[in-house]
Amino acid sequence: MRDLKTLKEQVKELSFERAMERLEAVVEQLEKGSVPLEEAIDLYQEGMLLAKHCETKLSQVEQKVRLLDEETLGAFTHGGHEETVDVDPFDIADEDLPF
Template identity: 35%
Template sequence: MSNADHVKKDHIEISNKVNHMKNIETFKKDIKKLSYEESICELETILKNVQDENISLDKIQINYIKGHLLLKHCEELLEFVEQQINEINPEMLNIK
């Protein structure tokens, strides 16, 4: 491989990494807006997409990244609700 080919290959790899980072940031912003139920629905859609035998390698990678971010978002939402539940004072729940 010539030096020019190495430079071109390196440029393509850097460009791909920059595009992936932009995609990840976009995914994060979009996912933060989703409710727990919407996130689960998106995860189910990704699961169906990945099971398709004709899916491209690029789409597999995108689905993996999105799925990971959605799963993390769901975990954060569940942790938040768990904290809220733990902060409920049991005496406040007594009905007189």
């Protein structure tokens, strides 16, 4: 079995894209079913760490997007009142309909 602390540190340093690539490789190896049991356990553990790492990275990006959205919406606020635009969701031109 690999050292969990070292593995956690290695995973923590990965970018989202690199972690996803490695996770896909781990899943592929496990799906083949040809790895010895001890190696399969190590791969599973690594896969779980990678999945959690990717989830954390996505959550951080989602948080940043929310903040940017709030800042952008705040730019359209005048005198403490938000501008609103009345839009009828059913007011669609016939040529814009998909069928």
